[in-house]
Amino acid sequence: MVERTSLAVRDLAVHFEMEQGTVRALEGVSFDLHAGRTLGIVGESGCGKSVTARSILRIVDRPGRIVGGQALLDPGTAEEADLIAMDPESRRMRGIRGGRIGLIFQEPMTALSVHYTVGNQIIEAVRAHNDLSKAAARDRAIELLREVGIPRPELRIDAYPFQLSGGLRQRVGIAMALAGDPDIVIADEPTTALDVTTQAQVLDLLRRLQREKNIALMLITHDMGVIAEMCDEVAVMYLGRVVEYAPVADLFTTSRHPYTRALLRAVPSILATPRQRLATIGGAVPHPGARPSGCAFHPRCSDFMPGRCDAASPAPLRPGEAGASCFLEAQP
Amino acid sequence: MNVLEVSDLKKHYPIHAGLLRREVGRVRAVDGVSFHIAQGETLALVGESGCGKTTVSRCILRALAPTSGSIRFDPGQGETVDLATLPKRALRPLRRHLQMIFQDPYSSLNPRMMVGDIIAEPLRVNGVPAAERHARVLELLDLVQMPAVARTRFPHAFSGGQRQRIGIARALALNPRLVVADEPVSALDVSVQAQIINLLLDLQDRLKLSMLFVAHDLSVVRHVSDRVAVMYVGRIVEVAPTDALYRTPRHPYTETLLAAVPAPDPMRRGRQMKASGDVADPAKPPPGCAFHPRCPYAQDRCRVERPELTEVAPGRWASCHRAQEIELAGVA
Ligand SMILES: Nc1ncnc2c1ncn2[C@@H]1O[C@H](COP(=O)(O)OP(=O)(O)OP(=O)(O)O)[C@@H](O)[C@H]1O
Ligand SMILES: Nc1ncnc2c1ncn2[C@@H]1O[C@H](COP(=O)(O)OP(=O)(O)OP(=O)(O)O)[C@@H](O)[C@H]1O
Ligand code: SF4
Ligand SMILES: [Mg+2]
Ligand SMILES: [Mg+2]
Numbered sequence: 001m002v003e004r005t006s007l008a009v010r011d012l013a014v015h016f017e018m019e020q021g022t023v024r025a026l027e028g029v030s031f032d033l034h035a036g037r038t039l040g041i042v043g044e045s046g047c048g049k050s051v052t053a054r055s056i057l058r059i060v061d062r063p064g065r066i067v068g069g070q071a072l073l074d075p076g077t078a079e080e081a082d083l084i085a086m087d088p089e090s091r092r093m094r095g096i097r098g099g100r101i102g103l104i105f106q107e108p109m110t111a112l113s114v115h116y117t118v119g120n121q122i123i124e125a126v127r128a129h130n131d132l133s134k135a136a137a138r139d140r141a142i143e144l145l146r147e148v149g150i151p152r153p154e155l156r157i158d159a160y161p162f163q164l165s166g167g168l169r170q171r172v173g174i175a176m177a178l179a180g181d182p183d184i185v186i187a188d189e190p191t192t193a194l195d196v197t198t199q200a201q202v203l204d205l206l207r208r209l210q211r212e213k214n215i216a217l218m219l220i221t222h223d224m225g226v227i228a229e230m231c232d233e234v235a236v237m238y239l240g241r242v243v244e245y246a247p248v249a250d251l252f253t254t255s256r257h258p259y260t261r262a263l264l265r266a267v268p269s270i271l272a273t274p275r276q277r278l279a280t281i282g283g284a285v286p287h288p289g290a291r292p293s294g295c296a297f298h299p300r301c302s303d304f305m306p307g308r309c310d311a312a313s314p315a316p317l318r319p320g321e322a323g324a325s326c327f328l329e330a331q332p
Numbered sequence: 333m334n335v336l337e338v339s340d341l342k343k344h345y346p347i348h349a350g351l352l353r354r355e356v357g358r359v360r361a362v363d364g365v366s367f368h369i370a371q372g373e374t375l376a377l378v379g380e381s382g383c384g385k386t387t388v389s390r391c392i393l394r395a396l397a398p399t400s401g402s403i404r405f406d407p408g409q410g411e412t413v414d415l416a417t418l419p420k421r422a423l424r425p426l427r428r429h430l431q432m433i434f435q436d437p438y439s440s441l442n443p444r445m446m447v448g449d450i451i452a453e454p455l456r457v458n459g460v461p462a463a464e465r466h467a468r469v470l471e472l473l474d475l476v477q478m479p480a481v482a483r484t485r486f487p488h489a490f491s492g493g494q495r496q497r498i499g500i501a502r503a504l505a506l507n508p509r510l511v512v513a514d515e516p517v518s519a520l521d522v523s524v525q526a527q528i529i530n531l532l533l534d535l536q537d538r539l540k541l542s543m544l545f546v547a548h549d550l551s552v553v554r555h556v557s558d559r560v561a562v563m564y565v566g567r568i569v570e571v572a573p574t575d576a577l578y579r580t581p582r583h584p585y586t587e588t589l590l591a592a593v594p595a596p597d598p599m600r601r602g603r604q605m606k607a608s609g610d611v612a613d614p615a616k617p618p619p620g621c622a623f624h625p626r627c628p629y630a631q632d633r634c635r636v637e638r639p640e641l642t643e644v645a646p647g648r649w650a651s652c653h654r655a656q657e658i659e660l661a662g663v664a
């Protein structure tokens with residue numbers, strides 16, 4: 001069976017015009033999301049994970065500007081539509097945001113207001129994307145809360161967010177994201193603020209919902225454990241670019257980009273031996289306003305080849321093909 | 333020789349209600365905690381959010397006045413003192429022996445002071461002459477692997493990881509007997525976190541540091557601690573040498589926590605076990621064993637009789653009625 005590609009992101013570029021100069025937050029990001037599959041996006045702070053998510057939904061913060069690229073919904077079909085070409089405030093885009101594409105935030109309170117009950121907010125989200133009466137929307141909201149595993153949803157629907165634990169709040173956040181019955185879900189660090197026990201429950205929930213609804217899931221995280229547990233494919237980002245793309249098993253056993261290898265060695269492990277030291281990556285992530293020449297990773301790379309890596313950029317990845325953007329790979 | 337011996341420490345917060353603000357209950361944030369830290373040892377305190385880790389560490393630093401219990405501290409002059417009951421005035425000369433490393437390297441350094449002065453501050457307060465201070469600052473910068481020129485620059489010129497090094501240098505300036513570190517690496521990115529973990533391991537070796545390491549990340553803890561104390565709703569439920577605790581937990585809560593951590597290894601996928609239920613409320617801890625509503629091994633006795641922390645094997649303590657009869661899974 002050929003799997004359906006739900007979203008194709010191509011050469012996405014986003015700049016922030018700052019007083020100090022232009023910050024190139026994204027410099028040509030490409031990847032595909034497939035129905036029923038999970039793409040993990042991993043990389044250190046500032047590499048552009050959230051900006052990627054926000055660009056697709058057309059909610060990039062000012063002074064950010066999408067300066068190029070496409071985000072094609074249903075690519076290759078008669079319904080193909082480029083989200084980047086749409087007016088972010090248009091009815092169509094508002095319908096897609098929260099409708100076809102659901103968004104789950106790290107801190108559920110970003111999606112929830114403190115002033116309204118959980119129920120009011122979900123009901124509103126349900127009605128924004130479905131033509132339902134108030135009563136029917138309330139039933140649907142209760143059903144959604146039950147679906148995300150909230151016990152006694154008939155009672156919980158009248159609670160205010162602050163009356164719920166962090167784990168329950170994130171479940172409400174997921175219920176909100178599901179209100180428009182999306183077939184694409186973008187989850188930006190959905191479990192980073194949670195305890196491991198709650199994280200396990202929320203990941204399990206995401207997995208179950210994805211299976212039931214054949215959702216294309218884009219899971220942003222900086223936790224390699226979450227990647228290993230959840231993803232089918234993984235895109236590793238560094239300074240606004242995808243530097244490696246691989247099926248999850250290959251990423252952990254035979255990663256091809258020196259950055260991926262370094263990152264994996266630097267992650268503390270639950271399987272560590274006592275007092276085990278970690279391999280470190282020299283230096284720190286440079287500010288995207290001061291991107292190094294050539295391959296942006298070259299100042300920190302253990303495989304750095306002078307005169308080559310600092311002189312030109314390695315070829316970018318071809319979307320959907322496993323590989324690394326690195327001069328150690330065959331160049332076209 | 334023990335640097336610290338905490339026994340039956342309690343910190344309760346009264347809950348007031350009504351017009352007369354009568355006390356209607358108590359949040360038992362810390363409810364009878366006992367442990368010790370030997371000279372040169374790092375003890376980790378772990379557990380889910382709200383279990384009382386920070387409250388314990390703030391009581392030891394006397395940023396909070398304990399409700400009851402004792403905190404015997406050996407400042408290294410032959411006689412121990414009880415930090416729990418010492419008047420504020422008598423505490424002041426002891427401060428130099430008890431230092432703190434903070435979670436947030438951004439808010440913990442005064443932005444208007446040069447790094448050299450920040451590190452020298454505790455030396456100055458304790459009457460170390462200027463010439464000696466200068467030499468000591470250079471020594472400390474070297475210890476935390478920062479260049480000497482950092483001395484004359486302001487905190488804003490440094491990254492999160494570098495600021496954390498500065499904070500560590502300041503904490504070590506007076507050769508403290510005990511360092512309390514509350515989530516010292518949880519705000520840091522992977523590669524920086526790895527550098528700071530290695531630095532802490534170096535310092536433990538070189539200075540024979542004694543440390544209370546508060547963290548919720550069980551992977552980080554496995555790298556840096558000699559022993560681990562697991563807290564649940566204000567009480568310690570298990571204490572053991574690190575490797576033993578991870579391999580063969582003796583308390584069901586420890587098993588639950590360990591099972592929830594996703595390992596950075598896709599071959600282990602699906603082993604992640606989900607705990608049921610939410611953390612108990614320290615204002616209304618369940619009767620008997622506080623973990624019983626979530627415990628897969630709970631029996632009638634567990635619902636009524638509170639288990640005490642008892643030695644279940646040499647050097648290993650657990651508070652579970654069934655610790656001797658159930659076989660628990662760890663992570664190898
Ligand atoms: N509102 C903004 N103003 C200016 N620059 C921004 C803004 N938002 C993002 N950026 C820039 O874009 C880059 C990418 O940011 P983004 O939030 O996507 O990172 P991230 O990978 O999600 O990091 P994190 O792991 O910390 O969430 C940042 O380095 C930053 O320089
Ligand atoms: N001033 C206060 N008044 C009432 N309750 C408090 C107060 N300070 C803390 N608590 C409660 O005491 C309990 C323990 O809090 P503490 O901050 O020690 O937890 P923690 O283990 O450090 O959690 P985290 O991992 O989130 O930092 C929590 O339930 C908290 O709500
Ligand atoms: S291109 Fe060169 S510098 Fe860049 S990652 Fe590959 S080897 Fe390192
Ligand atoms: Mg982000
Ligand atoms: Mg805390």
